[in-house]
Amino acid sequence: MNMPTADTRAALLQLASATLPVGAFSHSLGMEAALEAGQLGDAEQAETWIADYLEWIWAPGEAVYWLALQAAWSARDGAQIVDLNQQIVATRETAELRLESEQTGRSLRQWLLALPQAPRLGPWQREQLIQLEPVSWVSVHACASVSLGIDTEDALHALGWSLLENLVAAAVRLVPLGQIAGQAILRRQALRLPALIRQAEAIPVADARNFAPMLGLLSARHETQYTRLFRS
Template sequence: MRADPSNLPALLQLASAALPVGAFSHSLGLEAALEARVVFDAASAEQWIADYLALAWAEGEAPLWRAQYAAWTELDEQAIATLNAQLIAMRETAELRMESEQTGRSLALWLQALPQLHTLTDAHRAVLGSLHPPAYASVHACAAVVLGLADERDALYAMGWSLAENLTTAAVKLVPLGQIAGQAILRRLANHLPAWVEETLARTPAQACNFTPMLGILSAHHETQYTRLFRS
């Protein structure tokens, strides 16, 4: 089942780089990877971002997002709380956890401030308010449900695209790269996005796995990096 075309504005809004969640202030380990010379040019930056999307997102966070999408659809408060705790716990470092919590809180504030959103009921608001702290993926799944994105595949595309765009923008600033080179990277990442989404759809929540030791090590290094542009 595909989303109603009338919901395309909601899909685009949820995927937009203009969404005021503060994602622009996080590079998710990329800045430390550059200092360690794991990333040093356009090709290595693209590989780093692709690995993050394939391993940390498609195999780890996104399967739990799917479970949250189902839980928000049923408004299963216990499942939402349990999955939210799991999404927070799977963040290996203080900075990666901070990123999820900060963007989760910001997305919740944005969602609750939207006008004429009658599908965001008092019950939804109460459950959102009970998440301390809210993981970004938990709130994103709620947003997808109440914005009327009836096909979880479409919402996953929105989430994957926004991650790819944010990380590519960080690479343009950090490597540094030209804007055209950045857009070329983003286009190639977009070509892989359907396969990453299908990988997510093929996994159960119990199969979620974010075995990314290099990401954890470099994220921890970033906490004491001498100079940095990004919070994580």
């Protein structure tokens, strides 16, 4: 692991910040439908849901694709970037899950292209980003990590942290949970991220998976849920 400089440390904090203008706060990734189905009644059930999402969906799926994309951006392999981006889009099982990936991806791309003082974001990277349609959140996040000079493991940790923080914030609003209970979940699950990252690093991209049929069913139900706070 490379020691972070002041510039890369600032970039890492910005990329992991909850204030990043990508609209992640408007998505619960199936949690709202799970609440209506009676699966999220208290803090314990909410933490189990979040922990399972990280372990069974994020680590063996999204994180594995992110690592492959980070390598492709580093190698300037445009064909591999396009292929992996298409694979990620294809893994979204419902319209809402695809909406979440593409909407946050477009927003992050807009943020990255407008970001000042990003000398590693050259013409080639900009052209590749603009041509990715539909663009996924994971693809742009991997590009951002390379363009901002962030260490691979640190940047993947930031990706996991952003997801974890968003899921906890959704649980606080939905279950509902107190802020202290939410912070306790955030702390416990954040301590699991290094092990989950190691798990992702050991999986070849050809074996990436996010098999969670019940999540797909819940997400599909959310599309017609009578009352809801979140877009997915």
